[in-house]
Amino acid sequence: MELRHLAAFVAVAEELHFGRAAARLHMAQSPLSRQIRLLERDVGAVLFERNTRAVGLTSAGAALLELARRVLTEAAVARRAVGAAGRGEVGRISIGFAGASSYRAIPVLTHAVTSRLPGIELALRGQLYSSEALARILDGELDLGFVALPARDGVATRVVHIEPLMVALPDAHPLAGAPDIALADLSAERFVTFPSARGSAVRDATMRACYHAGFTPSITQETPDTYNLLTLVAAEVGIAIVVGSARSITMEHVVFRPIRDEVPAMDIALAWRAGQVSPALRAVLEIAESVLPTPAD
Structure with missing residues (x-):
């Protein structure tokens, strides 16, 4: 029949x-x-x-x-x-993210995808630092991730944000009123930062910046996310080096100051497994390109 x-x-x-x-x-x-x-x-x-x-x-x-x-x-x-x-109009895409760099991008991307492609289900996985996200992308456990460059072989990327590094410190700190801060002036400070074992790009950038300024930072406490990190700063547990997007988090008794040293900015990119682009992922990437364009040089 x-x-x-x-x-x-x-x-x-x-x-x-x-x-x-x-x-x-x-x-x-x-x-x-x-x-x-x-x-x-x-x-x-x-x-x-x-x-x-x-x-x-x-x-x-x-x-x-x-x-x-x-x-x-x-x-x-x-x-x-x-x-x-x-055509990529239905499917399930998993997205990994962590930190302030993705806090603004995630709502923009998810709103655009759900409004334009209602048949796409997005599975959001938070507190995935760059190294973790890249490993899961390569293993096929994650479709898309917000990561700090450089990436790894086998991973395709597109820069969506450029993050300057800043110092977050309590508003009662002696340097809180300074227009900017030299890292060498922080050599005797206690630092709070992200866990060392999970591949945080911000933590790695903190260690490199302090090393180039001539000291190894004294880490007094680790915490898994930016909100908790700033809470510790407000409580005067320590100071922190954070990305510029952290300023979007409203936290009393915390001030942010530019770093006077020539510290490289961090390139934040969308990452996916090279050569493994499904129709659904391709459709999401096309939307991401329109709502999260590559920053101009």
Whole structure:
């Protein structure tokens, strides 16, 4: 039993006229009649009563009509679903992120994807630092991640944000009123930062910047996210080096100051597994390119 035979049957059953049904299907009447005969042979029953003046459904034809409509509807739904999947309009994309750099980008991207591609399900996985996110991308556990460059072999990236590094310190700190801060002036300070074992790019940048300023920072406490980090700063547990986006977090008794030293900014990028782009991921990347464009040089 073929779908085209069922479509021919439904057209004749609804029109009760072979000529009108043939016109509706954009075909000649003779092939239409042949399809009806083939369907009758398949089901083993006569479906239409025919005479020179009228066409009517037999009891077998009446029994088949609703079933045929249902099959054709489900087939059309299946075709649309397969087509939508092929175009990347349906699917599930997992996105890893951590830190203040992604706090503004994530809502922008998710809103754009859900409004333009409602068939795409986004699975957001927070507190995935750059090294963790890159490892999961390469392992196929994660489709997309916000990471700090450089990345790894096998990972494709596109820069979406450039983050300057700043010093976060309590508003009662002696340097809080300075327009900017030299890192060497922080050599005797206690620092709070992100965990060392999880591959935080901000922590790595902190250690490098302090090393180039001539000292190794004294880490008094570690914490997994930016909000907790700034809470510790406000509580005068220590100071911190953070990305510029951390200023978007409202926290009383914390001030942010530029670093006077020539400290490289951090390139924040979207990362995905090179050569493993599904239609759904490609569609999300296209939306990301429009709402999170690469910063101008």
